[in-house]
Amino acid sequence: MSRTDLVARVRDFVEAHCLPLESPAHVHDPAALDAALATLRPIARAQGLYLPQMPVEQGGLGLGWADRAGVFEEAGRSYLGPGALNCAAPDQPNMISLLRQGNGEQQRRYLKPLADGDIRSCFAMTEPAPGAGSDPSMLRTRARRVAHGWVIDGHKWFITGAVDARFCIVLAQTDEGPTQFIVEMDAPGLQLVRAIRAIDPFAIGGHGELRFDACRVSDDAVLGEVGQGLAYAQQRLEPARLAHCMRLTGRARRAVEIAQAYVCERASFGQRLADLQQIQAMVADCHIDLHASRLMTQDCARRMDAGEPVKTESAMTKVFVSEALNRVADRAAQMCGAFGMSEDEPLALILRELRPFRIYDGASELHRATLGRRFLNTASRT
Known part of the structure; x- marks a missing residue:
């Protein structure tokens, strides 16, 4: 299929399926938005439009960045389009992180269900002042080593996708330097404090405030190498x-x-x-x-x-x-x-x-x- 044909097919999909499903009821309602996307994703998959950014061996279309541009733009004409094709933030960049830094077990446990659209994720870096915002070097969330794992303490907010996510990729400071951890949202010591109503109305999973209070994770929660998080x-x-x-x-x-x-x-x-x-x-x-x-x-x-x-x-x-x-x-x-x-x-x-x-x-x-x-x-x- 040529790039031109694919872009045209995405345009037709958005016109026929996404735009008619748009609704004011989706504003600041992650559950309603998830329900709409669950309806659209099987259609996108059946039409060969699903996961344009993922390698073919991962069930995607294997498009390079230049070829993604037209596809992502056409999908973006509707706020439902990127999620329907499963190329919306924060899952889309999280898939890239898991592809690049994840080991085989992490990819099996998190990347595959994320790519399949069975779960959602979030990326937790931003913190209240005086923590990390535009300057990630101000990171205050900390992870310390314990027997067979780590304990994470910290406070994150404006975490896009946090509501009803299955896991988050958390950036935390360690003795070796900033490190990324995969933390399941139901882990003891991790609390979704609230969903923050921000100006943007259709963020998948909203924007959450998270607290890590002696949140314990195992050694295999480290994503990539310790100290390479930034x-x-x-x-x-x-x-x-x-x-x-x-x-x-x-x-x-x-x-x-x-x-x-x-x-x-x-x-x-x-x-x-x-x-x-x-x-x-x-x-x-x-x-x-x-x-x-x-x-x-x-x-x-x-x-x-x-x-x-x-x-x-x-x-x-x-x-x-x-x-x-x-x-x-x-x-x-x-x-x-x-x-x-x-x-x-x-x-x-x-x-x-x-x-x-x-x-x-x-x-x-x-x-x-x-x-x-x-x-x-x-x-x-x-």
């Missing part, structure tokens, strides 16, 4: 940022589609809104931002497929795309007036989904500061 987290974040760019480009494109249909029908002061030059300029700017976002994303994806380092490119792409897509959704809502502020159509909800992207996976300000230092240091050596 390096693993960075390896996870770079592709996670890029996947977000792909999926959320689809959401922003959906916003433009809705706005364009509205302004072509809505008349005011004796003419269609679409005939006003200000509206035409806003539509043009939306498509310019979408086009530039795709080009930056594709360039970074091709570099990743070629095995090139993308620390700089992924940061630049994440900053630009997150801000460009927010501009697109904001213009689309503005063009629709009060209609764009309501939940009668998805525009307001799309705007709420896109706004946090400027913070999630590293705030724009952090990336700009890091990029600026990197470029200045490079210039000083030339």
